[in-house]
Amino acid sequence: MTDQTITSVSREHRLIRPSAEFKAQANLGSDATYKRLYAESVNSPEEFWGRQAKEHLVWRKPFKKVLRWSPPHAEWFLGGKLNVSENCLDRHLGTARENKAALIFEGEPGDVRTITYKQLHFHVCRLAHIFENMGIGAGDRVAIYMPMIPEAVMAMLACARVGAIHTVVFGGFSPEALKDRINDCQAKLVITADGGWRRGKIVELKANVDRALEGAPSVQTVMVVRRCGNEITMVDGRDVWWKEAWLGAPNTHEAKGFDAEHPLFILYTSGSTGKPKGVLHTSAGYLLGCKLSSQYVFDLKENDRYFCSADIGWVTGHSYVVYGLLSNGATIFIYEGAPNHPEPDRFWQMIDRHGLTILYTAPTAIRAFMRWGDNYVLRHRLDSLRLLGSVGEPINPEAWMWYHRMIGKKRCPIVDTWWQTETGAIMIAPLPGLTPLKPGSATRPFFGVVAKVVDERGREVPRNTGGKLVITKPWPSMLRTLWGDDERYKKAYWSEIKDVYFTGDGARQDEDGYFWIVGRIDDVLNVSGHRIGTAEVESALVSHPAVAEAAAVGRPDEFKGQALVVFVCLKAGHTATDPLKEELRSHVAKEIGSLARPDVIRFAAALPKTRSGKIMRRILKEIATGGIVKGDTTTLEDFSVVASLQAEE
Numbered sequence: 028m029t030d031q032t033i034t035s036v037s038r039e040h041r042l043i044r045p046s047a048e049f050k051a052q053a054n055l056g057s058d059a060t061y062k063r064l065y066a067e068s069v070n071s072p073e074e075f076w077g078r079q080a081k082e083h084l085v086w087r088k089p090f091k092k093v094l095r096w097s098p099p100h101a102e103w104f105l106g107g108k109l110n111v112s113e114n115c116l117d118r119h120l121g122t123a124r125e126n127k128a129a130l131i132f133e134g135e136p137g138d139v140r141t142i143t144y145k146q147l148h149f150h151v152c153r154l155a156h157i158f159e160n161m162g163i164g165a166g167d168r169v170a171i172y173m174p175m176i177p178e179a180v181m182a183m184l185a186c187a188r189v190g191a192i193h194t195v196v197f198g199g200f201s202p203e204a205l206k207d208r209i210n211d212c213q214a215k216l217v218i219t220a221d222g223g224w225r226r227g228k229i230v231e232l233k234a235n236v237d238r239a240l241e242g243a244p245s246v247q248t249v250m251v252v253r254r255c256g257n258e259i260t261m262v263d264g265r266d267v268w269w270k271e272a273w274l275g276a277p278n279t280h281e282a283k284g285f286d287a288e289h290p291l292f293i294l295y296t297s298g299s300t301g302k303p304k305g306v307l308h309t310s311a312g313y314l315l316g317c318k319l320s321s322q323y324v325f326d327l328k329e330n331d332r333y334f335c336s337a338d339i340g341w342v343t344g345h346s347y348v349v350y351g352l353l354s355n356g357a358t359i360f361i362y363e364g365a366p367n368h369p370e371p372d373r374f375w376q377m378i379d380r381h382g383l384t385i386l387y388t389a390p391t392a393i394r395a396f397m398r399w400g401d402n403y404v405l406r407h408r409l410d411s412l413r414l415l416g417s418v419g420e421p422i423n424p425e426a427w428m429w430y431h432r433m434i435g436k437k438r439c440p441i442v443d444t445w446w447q448t449e450t451g452a453i454m455i456a457p458l459p460g461l462t463p464l465k466p467g468s469a470t471r472p473f474f475g476v477v478a479k480v481v482d483e484r485g486r487e488v489p490r491n492t493g494g495k496l497v498i499t500k501p502w503p504s505m506l507r508t509l510w511g512d513d514e515r516y517k518k519a520y521w522s523e524i525k526d527v528y529f530t531g532d533g534a535r536q537d538e539d540g541y542f543w544i545v546g547r548i549d550d551v552l553n554v555s556g557h558r559i560g561t562a563e564v565e566s567a568l569v570s571h572p573a574v575a576e577a578a579a580v581g582r583p584d585e586f587k588g589q590a591l592v593v594f595v596c597l598k599a600g601h602t603a604t605d606p607l608k609e610e611l612r613s614h615v616a617k618e619i620g621s622l623a624r625p626d627v628i629r630f631a632a633a634l635p636k637t638r639s640g641k642i643m644r645r646i647l648k649e650i651a652t653g654g655i656v657k658g659d660t661t662t663l664e665d666f667s668v669v670a671s672l673q674a675e676e
């Protein structure tokens with residue numbers, strides 16, 4: 028062991044076995060099948076993926092070679108041609124799925140729309156014509172800056188249909204952030220809406236676009252959906268209404284096949300650790316990763332109604348709202364607004380109203396629900412749910428247990444899915460019905476994923492020892508590069524250890540081979556010579572009944588190397604007092620040992636988060652050190668949170 032090894036302090040040992048009922052209907056049958064297929068997928072990846080690609084995707088021209096790997100660049104399914112939108116839509120036409128709901132939408136004001144596969148196909152075909160008439164075609168970049176409304180999904184699929192590369196920018200981002208992203212990829216077209224509803228107010232999307240475009244000369248056309256009816260200005264010769272463009276466009280569209288490696292989208296990462304990176308994904312490998320993982324990780328059934336609460340502005344919204352689900356012919360539910368509007372029980376209301384069967388959400392949301400109190404949940408039946416999922420951050424075991432008990436009524440397995448914008452699809456996750464679950468662990472690798480926990484020199488560390496999480500073999504849905512910056516691609520992901528993909532996350536594998544993410548490598552604490560992951564300390568805090576959420580960071584300390592500073596948000600009904608601080612310090616010491624006893628506890632009304640809901644520890648680190656926040660804050664959700672934390676200092 029070197030002193031760079033991460034000490035794992037977690038003592039979580041609960042094991043939740045799948046019910047016999049769930050097991051009996053699981054898509055993969057048995058755990059033995061998973062083990063056999065997994066072994067094949069890593070021992071003979073070309074055979075495995077070649078077979079899956081033939082079985083799961085609709086090809087215009089068959090591929091000749093499965094993989095060309097010249098590290099760190101991979102090409103998959105060479106020589107093959109396909110159309111991604113055809114794989115999500117046309118393939119379902121003329122089948123029993125034709126008149127099935129592809130999409131159920133609920134707007135924040137309560138308006139509901141249901142769109143069948145046939146109708147969605149019709150919309151996308153028309154839009155594809157409109158794009159082509161505008162001169163948007165293969166390789167052109169299109170920025171999508173929209174609320175969570177059906178037109179956003181249509182826009183993505185229409186880009187895919189004509190071979191244009193979409194870059195979806197989350198509708199909560201500022202004009203500045205939008206401008207940066209448009210300029211980085213030189214988008215020619217922006218698709219937006221007049222506004223979107225958020226907590227009863229209108230988010231002025233079109234006005235933001237106007238401001239962004241003052242500094243983004245590449246954009247020639249702006250297409251605007253009427254959503255809120257708010258007043259906007261339309262610039263002559265540049266802006267067109269979606270509805271008007273719509274008139275007269277033919278409603279069939281012959282899709283062309285594009286190369287398997289044709290770029291599908293650019294998506295900028297959340298920015299938890301620094302300046303966002305423009306991750307590039309291509310067509311066939313990406314789609315295959317999404318389709319296969321959706322089918323097995325969500326154990327999709329024909330009559331599922333699947334609700335993923337992620338915005339399409341995040342990778343989760345790309346892979347697990349749009350591409351993975353529609354390619355499987357599933358019914359997706361999308362919701363426009365805030366989870367606490369008009370009341371904190373909006374999700375539970377919608378689940379009952381629409382009979383939703385799968386809920387995929389993030390730990391930040393789960394902790395917010397816990398904080399708002401059980402009463403909001405208990406008013407609803409939630410009996411249509413059969414499966415729950417989590418993504419985005421490590422889920423604290425106590426939040427997992429709450430989700431399991433309160434939302435899943437102990438009946439629904441939880442799939443904790445570890446992956447990244449860069450990985451394109453889920454990498455580590457349980458297969459429901461097969462994998463015994465451990466609260467807080469993403470469990471085992473998905474097909475084709477060779478994940479390892481290694482030390483500084485790239486040597487695998489012993490079980491139950493922390494280290495860096497790496498992926499040692501290429502996989503079909505991996506990013507191909509960073510847009511316009513291949514050097515940064517090589518440096519950020521492939522230079523830590525030669526030809527091995529570095530995730531940036533710290534992890535440990537337990538005695539059963541299960542993976543536990545202990546936090547970001549950059550955030551690892553160094554207390555008296557022990558390197559401790561943030562997630563483990565935070566989970567210990569969250570296991571105290573008064574605590575809703577916590578963030579742990581280090582501050583330079585003369586004696587210990589680093590002093591442990593924790594920021595704590597309390598649940599409704601608890602008050603911040605000095606005795607409670609003392610109690611929390613002892614609680615952590617009791618849960619994980621005195622080496623992790625916090626030096627400083629600070630109560631906070633809220634924690635700084637990215638707009639995708641992740642805690643931004645790099646900002647808290649600066650606050651704990653007493654400095655002013657200097658790093659990139661463009662992806663910060665609410666600067667007032669930082670301002671009030673700084674003011675308290």
Ligand code: ATP
Pocket residue numbers: 296297298299300301302303304342417418419420421422443444445446447448449469530531532544546547639641
């Ligand atoms: P940036 O790369 O710009 O700092 P980001 O890493 O937050 O932003 P994403 O690609 O959206 O951007 O998030 C991926 C990261 O989220 C993972 O590297 C991991 O740290 C965390 N994560 C996602 N899912 C899980 C999970 N199930 N368990 C633990 N951590 C997770």
Ligand code: MG
Pocket residue numbers: 296447531
């Ligand atoms: Mg990242």
